[in-house]
Amino acid sequence: MPFPTTRLRRLRVTPGLRRMVRETVLTPDRFIYPLFIVHGEGIRRPIASMPGICQLSVDQAVVEAEQAVSLGIPAVLLFGVPAVKDAVGSENFSDDGIVQQAIRALKATHPDLVVIADLCLCEYTDHGHCGIIREGRVDNDATLEILGRAAVTYARAGADLVAPSGMMDGMVAAIRAALDGAGFIETGILSYAVKYASAFYGPFREAAQGAPKFGDRKTHQMDPANAREALRELALDIEEGADIVMVKPALAYLDIVRRVREACELPVAAYNVSGEYAMLKAAAANGWVDEHAAVLELLTGIARAGADLIVTYHALDAARWI
Numbered sequence: 048m049p050f051p052t053t054r055l056r057r058l059r060v061t062p063g064l065r066r067m068v069r070e071t072v073l074t075p076d077r078f079i080y081p082l083f084i085v086h087g088e089g090i091r092r093p094i095a096s097m098p099g100i101c102q103l104s105v106d107q108a109v110v111e112a113e114q115a116v117s118l119g120i121p122a123v124l125l126f127g128v129p130a131v132k133d134a135v136g137s138e139n140f141s142d143d144g145i146v147q148q149a150i151r152a153l154k155a156t157h158p159d160l161v162v163i164a165d166l167c168l169c170e171y172t173d174h175g176h177c178g179i180i181r182e183g184r185v186d187n188d189a190t191l192e193i194l195g196r197a198a199v200t201y202a203r204a205g206a207d208l209v210a211p212s213g214m215m216d217g218m219v220a221a222i223r224a225a226l227d228g229a230g231f232i233e234t235g236i237l238s239y240a241v242k243y244a245s246a247f248y249g250p251f252r253e254a255a256q257g258a259p260k261f262g263d264r265k266t267h268q269m270d271p272a273n274a275r276e277a278l279r280e281l282a283l284d285i286e287e288g289a290d291i292v293m294v295k296p297a298l299a300y301l302d303i304v305r306r307v308r309e310a311c312e313l314p315v316a317a318y319n320v321s322g323e324y325a326m327l328k329a330a331a332a333n334g335w336v337d338e339h340a341a342v343l344e345l346l347t348g349i350a351r352a353g354a355d356l357i358v359t360y361h362a363l364d365a366a367r368w369i
């Protein structure tokens with residue numbers, strides 16, 4: 048029945064009506080809060096390009112996790128800044144590594160918190176690349192062995208999920224085999240299945256001190272122009288045993304989030320990355336957007352596109368504002 052009989056404004060007249068017909072409901076259950084862990088004690092070192100986010104020593108990560116838990120956020124994602132970087136990223140697969148220590152401390156204080164360990168070499172290697180370098184290039188297959196070893200140390204420390212983010216071919220299968228071989232059959236894999244070579248990781252590279260010393264990541268991360276290829280990455284990771292798949296970044300890739308959601312039955316995560324966070328914080332600090340409304344609108348958009356889970360630095364604020 049066309050206008051004037053049909054009036055879509057009828058269901059927008061009052062807050063109650065709008066609430067009843069709202070299609071996407073944001074809840075803290077969807078949020079994963081990233082933490083940057085550094086060596087030392089009592090450290091909360093602000094990251095200039097990510098206002099409100101700090102590098103945290105293990106004791107302070109426990110305090111930060113307490114906040115997340117009290118706001119109803121189920122999960123944290125851990126990144127480590129090692130004491131020493133070397134060619135193979137040794138601290139990444141040491142049982143005493145900074146992330147392994149943080150996992151144990153978080154599990155001891157918050158047994159119900161879901162602890163996810165990011166799994167990549169770039170923060171741990173002196174060259175800042177996501178794998179072992181041979182003849183100036185990232186050697187895919189040599190890197191798989193290291194990823195498997197690191198995954199086992201995270202599982203042994205008590206991580207619920209490991210999250211490989213290096214876009215190596217075969218990484219999920221190698222990690223699954225390593226975990227199963229060591230008896231960690233219940234440790235899951237949240238794969239960064241579809242990760243683009245994005246300009247929006249800039250602030251993260253300050254936060255995690257993992258910028259490449261030469262070259263870039265374009266031989267392993269995806270070309271932002273490609274969408275069909277995302278479905279190939281997705282299919283492989285599912286076949287190799289991923290439990291949750293992630294699309295990253297989120298905002299310039301909402302079409303990809305939607306396609307991935309429609310192409311599989313796994314839980315889908317989206318990563319609202321550091322550059323997306325930094326842009327919003329900068330605009331809000333200038334009074335150019337209303338931070339509260341803009342953050343909730345962006346997170347709702349990511350959820351509406353099809354993300355079941357959202358990794359976001361806004362998690363604490365958004366949980367308070369919902």
Ligand code: PBG
Nearest residue numbers: 167169212247248251320321322
């Ligand atoms: C790699 C990794 C990166 C991010 C998460 N894991 C950086 C990169 O690929 O260069 C970026 C996250 C963000 O920007 O918030 N370990």
